[in-house]
Amino acid sequence: MLPALVFFGLFSFYPIVNAFYTSLFKQKLLSLAPPEYIGFGNYIYLLHSSTFWNSVRATAIFTVCTFVLLVGVSLLLAAFIASRKRIQSVLQMAYFSPAVVSSVVAAAVWMLIFDPRGLGNQAINAVLRTPGVDHKWLASATMLQISTILVYFWKYVGYFTIIFIAGLTSIPTTLHEAARIDGAGAWKDFWYVSFPLLKPTLVLVSVMSMIQCLRTFSTQYVFTQAGAPRGPIDVIAFGIYNTAIRDHQIGRASAMSVILFCLMLVLSWMQFRVSRSDDVSYL
Amino acid sequence: MRRRWLAFIGVAVLVGAVVVPALGVELVFWTHEDPNRTAIENQYIEEFQKMYPEVTIRRVTYPSGDIAQIILTAFAAHQGPDIFNMETEDEYPYIINRRVAPMDPAAAGYANLQAVYDAYQAGTLDAVTYEGKLYGLPMELTNWCIFLNTKYFREVGLNPGTDYPRTWEEMMAVSELLVIREGDILQRRGFDFRYPYYLIFLLPMVEQLGGSFLSEDGKTAVINDAAWLQVLGFFQEWGPNGKNLGSPTYTNARKLFNKDNNSVAMCLTGLYQIDRIRADNLAFYESNEWMIVPFPVFENAVNNYGCNYYGHYYMVNAESASEKQQWAWKFIAFMLSHGEDYLLKCGLIQPTNALLSSEAYETFPYADVFAADMARSKMVMLHEYNPQFDDLLREAIESVMLAGVTPEQALATLRQKANELLQE
Numbered sequence: 029m030l031p032a033l034v035f036f037g038l039f040s041f042y043p044i045v046n047a048f049y050t051s052l053f054k055q056k057l058l059s060l061a062p063p064e065y066i067g068f069g070n071y072i073y074l075l076h077s078s079t080f081w082n083s084v085r086a087t088a089i090f091t092v093c094t095f096v097l098l099v100g101v102s103l104l105l106a107a108f109i110a111s112r113k114r115i116q117s118v119l120q121m122a123y124f125s126p127a128v129v130s131s132v133v134a135a136a137v138w139m140l141i142f143d144p145r146g147l148g149n150q151a152i153n154a155v156l157r158t159p160g161v162d163h164k165w166l167a168s169a170t171m172l173q174i175s176t177i178l179v180y181f182w183k184y185v186g187y188f189t190i191i192f193i194a195g196l197t198s199i200p201t202t203l204h205e206a207a208r209i210d211g212a213g214a215w216k217d218f219w220y221v222s223f224p225l226l227k228p229t230l231v232l233v234s235v236m237s238m239i240q241c242l243r244t245f246s247t248q249y250v251f252t253q254a255g256a257p258r259g260p261i262d263v264i265a266f267g268i269y270n271t272a273i274r275d276h277q278i279g280r281a282s283a284m285s286v287i288l289f290c291l292m293l294v295l296s297w298m299q300f301r302v303s304r305s306d307d308v309s310y311l
Numbered sequence: 312m313r314r315r316w317l318a319f320i321g322v323a324v325l326v327g328a329v330v331v332p333a334l335g336v337e338l339v340f341w342t343h344e345d346p347n348r349t350a351i352e353n354q355y356i357e358e359f360q361k362m363y364p365e366v367t368i369r370r371v372t373y374p375s376g377d378i379a380q381i382i383l384t385a386f387a388a389h390q391g392p393d394i395f396n397m398e399t400e401d402e403y404p405y406i407i408n409r410r411v412a413p414m415d416p417a418a419a420g421y422a423n424l425q426a427v428y429d430a431y432q433a434g435t436l437d438a439v440t441y442e443g444k445l446y447g448l449p450m451e452l453t454n455w456c457i458f459l460n461t462k463y464f465r466e467v468g469l470n471p472g473t474d475y476p477r478t479w480e481e482m483m484a485v486s487e488l489l490v491i492r493e494g495d496i497l498q499r500r501g502f503d504f505r506y507p508y509y510l511i512f513l514l515p516m517v518e519q520l521g522g523s524f525l526s527e528d529g530k531t532a533v534i535n536d537a538a539w540l541q542v543l544g545f546f547q548e549w550g551p552n553g554k555n556l557g558s559p560t561y562t563n564a565r566k567l568f569n570k571d572n573n574s575v576a577m578c579l580t581g582l583y584q585i586d587r588i589r590a591d592n593l594a595f596y597e598s599n600e601w602m603i604v605p606f607p608v609f610e611n612a613v614n615n616y617g618c619n620y621y622g623h624y625y626m627v628n629a630e631s632a633s634e635k636q637q638w639a640w641k642f643i644a645f646m647l648s649h650g651e652d653y654l655l656k657c658g659l660i661q662p663t664n665a666l667l668s669s670e671a672y673e674t675f676p677y678a679d680v681f682a683a684d685m686a687r688s689k690m691v692m693l694h695e696y697n698p699q700f701d702d703l704l705r706e707a708i709e710s711v712m713l714a715g716v717t718p719e720q721a722l723a724t725l726r727q728k729a730n731e732l733l734q735e
Binding site: 056057058059060143144145149159160161162164166167168169253254255256257258259270273274275276278 | 376380383384386387404405408409410492493494495496497498506507551558559560561562698699702705706709710713714
């Protein structure tokens, strides 16, 4: 217990406390002058900053869209893969493989696809029979948001599918057999037996995927480095990076990370709270 | 007891005297990736270490797009390298925050500070001079001109020697002739800009028309609306919602130029590109099918400015031990004593009087074009908020090129945000 506590304290709790402490100061990364205590000045500045509110908007759009897609599609994929016993391991491996690719590499690969002369335009134009149309994957605000969501979805859908499969296979087969004997078809078996019993897994996946989405950074960073406009995808984590590294304002960046942390904490707490009312038991 | 202690201290001092020089001095040197420069600087390190066996130099390279943030985080943690270089505008905050050491003329082999200034072209050390002290020595001073592929010019019936664009209006007209589109998609661009280095190439375009980013007292941002609106309008017309001649979302034109693969006919880059063409595509380098012409001006320009120039200056960490600082300046001076190598093997110009009056410089291909352009150019603006200003310019250009924002709206946003930043 003690080593775990020490580890958590050193690498998780201390940075959180330190970030909160730093957020109370006006501090520049390169300055050797002592930081100036400004209380909640950084928080007040952020609440009045249009750039910060744009980041909140971009994060909300990204998180809601990606979260819904990830949880919904990975659940459906898991149900499909779990029912295909012969090719289950092959499908699991295929869907999981993008998760092991680094986010920066994934974004770089997709950048080639989204290049105006890349595979993205070629494939869509071939399907829609619209030769020469530039779908502006990285240029128009809406398409840029869709592109970042697509990359993230591609990267993590397999990962959450595997977790759902683990949840599905942990449900005793006797329950499925009983349902079949009572005349339930595949759909009713999934909806009335598997889905309610998957609740703990569903909560785990939704908390994990939501936290992942709120922390998104590398895809947005790589895309803007490649010339995409920043505004539509300027998520909070990217704003923290810019405030610290570009503006050298480490106090203000710490305040942003404390706000993001609080947001994650509240949303996770809400999800656990909602799920607690009806715990699952196989007995 | 006292004797025993004295003996112990005596032995410790003796061991220290023997062991410490044997350990020697290690200098950590961080720089950006450049294969041509790596070859010659590794050779200088070997030579320097032979001359001074007590010194070890560890040269570490980082991608040029990442080095600024790597050095920044290292300095923030007080773990910066002993020697480093970055672009002038990134180095400026290190000078004003006293994170770099003033140059040591004696260690670098100069009689005094004035002798250092006398060795360089007038004004080229201004960017690293602050409150009477000199904080760096230039590894390169770079301006950008237009590289053009003569084959594609001839292909569309243009004579590259006479029909190359001298004005931005001609650049748009010539690009319209050179461009190859498949629907909306550009298969070959005539020319495209060097996004997102707006402080370097965009500001001189505004200044050609009499505008500027900051007022003379530095307290107000965005001066001369007519100049700004003309430039923003030009980029709106250049982008995908206008004549569709280029866009920041296409692959950097400079990278494609060397490939000679019918994807770009002209690009904006520095003299160093010549050596990179040779390294990337020897057949194209030797084909004689490329040439270099000056940075264009607007037809109604009131100032004949070329592209802003910037430098990479070697600097020394102020937190390094004083002995290390002296060795660092000695080593920097040793590297920079090979100015002709940097020019001939890397295409980098060190603005020493000796190099600029040498035969090597005068006979170097297109050095005259770059020198003439530099003579009408200014050093890139230096300001504590340069990275933020660069971002605001980027936002303005991208909003008119990609998001359908009018030049008037983009200018209003730019002015508001830039002035808010100045007031902060």
